[in-house]
Every structure is written in C-alpha cells, then in structure tokens.
Amino acid sequence: MKNIVFFSTFDPINNKIIDAIQDNNSSDTNYIFYMLFSRFSDSKTREEMIKVALKDLGIKYTIRYDFINQVDTIIELKKLLESISNGCISTYSVLILDEKSNLVDAEKICKINGKLNTKENFLDPSFDIRNLKNLDTKKTVIDYIVTHHLYFMSIVENNIKGKRLAHCVSVANTAYDIAISNKLANPDLFYIAGLLHDIGKQYDKKEALMIMEKYYRSYCCMPLWAYHQYTGAFLAKKYFPCINEECINAILTHSSGDSDLTSMQKIIYAADKIEPTRGYDSGDMIEACKKDYNKGFVYVFKTNIDFIENESGGCTSNLLTNKCKKCYLEQ
Numbered sequence: 001m002k003n004i005v006f007f008s009t010f011d012p013i014n015n016k017i018i019d020a021i022q023d024n025n026s027s028d029t030n031y032i033f034y035m036l037f038s039r040f041s042d043s044k045t046r047e048e049m050i051k052v053a054l055k056d057l058g059i060k061y062t063i064r065y066d067f068i069n070q071v072d073t074i075i076e077l078k079k080l081l082e083s084i085s086n087g088c089i090s091t092y093s094v095l096i097l098d099e100k101s102n103l104v105d106a107e108k109i110c111k112i113n114g115k116l117n118t119k120e121n122f123l124d125p126s127f128d129i130r131n132l133k134n135l136d137t138k139k140t141v142i143d144y145i146v147t148h149h150l151y152f153m154s155i156v157e158n159n160i161k162g163k164r165l166a167h168c169v170s171v172a173n174t175a176y177d178i179a180i181s182n183k184l185a186n187p188d189l190f191y192i193a194g195l196l197h198d199i200g201k202q203y204d205k206k207e208a209l210m211i212m213e214k215y216y217r218s219y220c221c222m223p224l225w226a227y228h229q230y231t232g233a234f235l236a237k238k239y240f241p242c243i244n245e246e247c248i249n250a251i252l253t254h255s256s257g258d259s260d261l262t263s264m265q266k267i268i269y270a271a272d273k274i275e276p277t278r279g280y281d282s283g284d285m286i287e288a289c290k291k292d293y294n295k296g297f298v299y300v301f302k303t304n305i306d307f308i309e310n311e312s313g314g315c316t317s318n319l320l321t322n323k324c325k326k327c328y329l330e331q
C-alpha cells in the first residue's frame with residue numbers, strides 16, 4: 001500500500017491538483033488529503049467539491065482537516081506526518097505541487113533541517129478560480145460553485161438577479177458546451193464570459209449614459225439596447241480586475257456583433273440568442289454551433305437579424321451590426 005499525503009486548502013480543488021492526483025495514482029495508492037484552514041468556504045463544502053471532482057476517477061482517499069493555517073515550516077510538517085502515519089512513516093510520501101508535481105518520501109522530509117522551499121501560496125492554489133480569472137477545474141465543480149453561491153457568485157448575484165441570472169447561467173453553460181464540442185482551448189473562459197455577459201443591464205438610461213460618455217464615448221451613437229454591453233464590460237472589469245481580456249471583448253460585442261469576431265465573441269453572441277431557457281425551439285441552432293461554431297454563428301446571426309427586421313419590426317442598423325452583416329452575411 002502506497003500512502004500519499006497531499007496538503008492543500010482545496011478551496012476549491014482545481015485541475016492542476018486533479019491531474020497531479022491522477023498522475024501519481026496506482027491500484028495500491030491510498031491518498032490522505034490534508035485540508036488546511038481557508039477563509040473562503042467551510043471544510044464541509046470543500047470536501048463536497050473534492051467528492052464531486054474525483055467521482056468515478058478510481059481514487060482511494062480519506063480527508064483530514066484541522067484548523068491550522070498553513071504548513072510553513074518543516075517542524076510543523078514533521079509533526080503532522082508523524083501524527084498521520086502513527087509511527088509507520090516509511091510507507092508515506094508527500095505530494096508537492098509546485099510548478100510540477102513531485103512525490104517526496106515522508107522520511108526524507110523529516111530528515112531535512114531548514115525551511116520549506118516552496119513558492120508562496122502553493123498550498124492555496126485556487127486564487128484565480130475564486131476571483132474569476134479562470135475556472136480551471138472540473139465542470140461539476142464549476143456547477144457546484146454556482147449553485148451553492150460560492151466565491152465570485154456573491155458579487156454576480158448582487159448584480160444579476162432572478163430570471164436574468166438563470167439566463168446568464170444558461171448562456172454560460174451553452175457557451176461552455178459549444179467550446180467543448182469544437183475542441184476550443186479554455187472552455188472555462190467561455191463560461192465566465194457567458195455568466196457575466198448581461199451584468200451591465202442593471203443601470204437605468206441616465207446612469208448608462210454617464211458611463212458611456214466617460215468610458216465609451218465613441219459608441220454613444222449605438223442604440224440604447226446595446227449600451228448594456230459597454231456598461232457590462234465596465235462592471236466586469238470593476239468587480240473582477242483579474243478577468244481575461246477575451247471575456248471583456250466578448251461582453252463588448254454580445255448584443256451588436258462586429259466584424260472580425262474572435263471565437264469567443266461569436267460563441268457568446270450565439271449562446272445569448274439560443275440558450276434553452278429563451279422559450280423557443282433553438283435545438284437546431286445549438287446543434288449547428290456545436291458542430292461548427294463559425295457556421296453556427298452565421299446561422300444564428302442571420303436568423304436573429306431576419307427575426308428583428310421581418311417579424312418584430314425592429315431595426316438592426318447601427319455601426320457595429322452593419323459591420324457584422326458586411327463581414328458575415330455579404331460575402
């Protein structure tokens with residue numbers, strides 16, 4: 001039996017941790033996940049997320065937690081290893097996750113004199129997830145975070161409420177699925193852009209105009225319905241300073257379109273129109289986007305323009321939508 005101890009806050013468990021656990025796993029491995037104190041969610045919640053993340057991966061593990069802050073010194077680490085191993089320390093290894101994962105014999109660690117030579121925060125590796133820089137974890141963990149109102153969700157839910165929140169989560173899921181089926185990198189960033197895309201809808205006309213005049217003066221000529229894409233980008237950056245610039249760009253064009261759109265801009269535009277809670281049968285458009293997001297986007301864009309101009313009697317003529325029509329419909 002191989003016993004591997006892994007110290008972390010697991011707040012929350014992320015892909016780097018999951019990969020290291022899998023890479024060092026074998027049929028006779030028994031993991032001990034030693035959960036350190038963290039202020040961002042309680043230990044029960046973090047345990048649930050570990051269970052959700054490792055479900056069906058064939059990992060044998062037990063979870064232990066004490067209310068200790070960090071394991072900063074070798075002396076603290078030795079004490080913990082001795083208490084975990086009940087004197088059989090030679091059968092224990094410690095999984096160290098820094099730039100890459102390393103298995104170190106527990107006995108060796110106990111013989112070292114000196115300080116732990118590890119990067120700051122290596123025991124708390126999920127800052128980026130909590131602050132929405134990325135959501136680099138299993139989709140089941142992302143769903144858990146969102147449905148249990150953890151981390152960034154308090155800010156999201158203060159700014160997006162009720163049906164609009166359900167729509168945003170649905171756009172996030174649709175965009176994520178489309179990114180996955182098209183084998184695009186970083187599907188978690190598509191989720192973030194979808195989740196936040198309508199965060200700017202909370203402003204009334206007067207407040208929106210003030211932000212437009214101050215930060216997006218050259219787009220004041222856009223119709224009022226498009227203002228929320230600018231106020232949304234403004235708020236997303238304000239509340240989540242680490243947010244990826246690609247997500248901001250996708251929020252900035254999600255209602256108007258534009259020429260030369262990135263994959264994320266196309267997918268967020270499309271997901272916003274076709275997510276399943278919209279209340280019409282959008283199944284074929286979702287399938288088209290999953291098959292090929294470039295073709296799917298053109299299909300959704302054309303359908304949307306036709307609907308607005310022919311059925312609802314609205315006008316789609318504005319600076320950016322005109323550029324989008326020229327780029328994608330008039331080739």
Ligand SMILES: [Fe+2]
Pocket residue numbers: 197198228254255272
């Ligand atoms: Fe919108």
Ligand SMILES: [Fe+2]
Pocket residue numbers: 167171197198272
């Ligand atoms: Fe929307």
